[in-house]
Amino acid sequence: MSLPKSVLAQGKRLLMEAALKLNASTRSLNALSLRELAREAGLNPNTFYRHFKDFDELGLAIIEEMTGQIRQPLRELRRKAAESVVPAHTPIASWQENPRLNLARATQVNRETVKLFFDYVAENPNAFILGIRELHGASPILRRALRKVMDDFARDMADDINELKLMPELSQDSLYDISETITREMFQLSMEYIEQPERQEQICIKAEKMITSLIMGSAVLHGHGAILMGALQMDQTS
């Protein structure tokens, strides 16, 4: 909801918070008037110019702040979730060697990462509303910036899947495609999560299933079906 206290001038932060608020409640960024924004922030219209050249610059500043806050925590959580199944510094077994364990680890990471992500969404709904809105919005600059954000997220995810061996090995391209799809879907679902607070648990489950399906299906499609079936079989009979 609110932006972090930082070295930003007070007026700048006030403007950014006002933009988040107005964007969420009424209009998209580029439909916002400078004076309206200043009014909401309780400042003189001209103050805007002290900090931003135009609305794109404002948008970029907001985007930058928010992404800086969640990107690293997400990566760390993936590691922690993985380590909760297999202690740190244990050499990670290949999927051939121990499919069952790897599946358990992947499931755990999946569940916890989804949860953290949605937690962050719930704490910063306005930022996500702005992000998703401007991802498809009228400003090419913000569109580009947000696409890069999602691209970074997807790359992080692909790296982590690789390092933590969260699915059987795949070509880098295919892995990235999957990560991209998952990222996109998570952002989409975050809107549902915000708008339908009473369905939050179901949305979590839906997201987990979506991710599991995508990853499993992709594994099957790339010839790792047998391994996967083995892991599932052992899982059920154990």
Add this chain to the structure above:
Amino acid sequence: MSLPKSVLAQGKRLLMEAALKLNASTRSLNALSLRELAREAGLNPNTFYRHFKDFDELGLAIIEEMTGQIRQPLRELRRKAAESVVPAHTPIASWQENPRLNLARATQVNRETVKLFFDYVAENPNAFILGIRELHGASPILRRALRKVMDDFARDMADDINELKLMPELSQDSLYDISETITREMFQLSMEYIEQPERQEQICIKAEKMITSLIMGSAVLHGHGAILMGALQMDQTS
């Protein structure tokens, strides 16, 4: 691109086309001014009031027209694609009986449906830009309307998957979830398709793989892994 000739008053169509054009090139609908729109359409500002109460009404009119155009063709194409593998009126075998044939049919339907959808996107880029933009836009009315559109698409898809047995049997809820995800992703990908004309083939393939992965993974997740593996095995050795 252009809206269909119909019984609409000329001015009304002119306004709708102008809205599509401006929306795609510069601003989102709710950032559009009435006079700007009228100027683009070559009409007097007041003419707007003769046809629409406000911009939401304009948006709804556009959305209604566009969806009326693609919904039925998509369903029919799914049937045609299915029939190109198995002649019409042939009783459809269950997945247990003939997994290989069913997989082939599903693959064919997948490919052709994706193609048709993207063809339609290429012919009406501005409509899709508007649709995707307003799906996450500031107007709750348009958001709701577009969500219903996507919901209808997903339901159609689920029905067709059921009727044409395009994947092993699943609970209705799970099937709908998958259809919903696929629909959402297809709309997302349509933006890429529009913006990156040189990558259209790759995007088609990406979409097909995404759909296949999702469906296969979901099948595995619901205990149909063995059947699927059988179909794939036979597919490779034939």
Add this chain to the structure above:
DNA sequence: CTCTGAGGTAGACGCTTGTCTACCTGGATT
């Protein structure tokens, strides 16, 4: 102690905007 520059304000400017009332036109209904 002075200077400087970042952050904030005040007022004014010419435009654009949404909307109102009034008027025109030509084909269909009666």
Add this chain to the structure above:
DNA sequence: AATCCAGGTAGACAAGCGTCTACCTCAGAG
């Protein structure tokens, strides 16, 4: 032949807009 009314126009209005120039303030560097 008279009338109606949907579709389109014209002009005017106050309100809101972005942006300009000028001025204020005060913490920190010299």
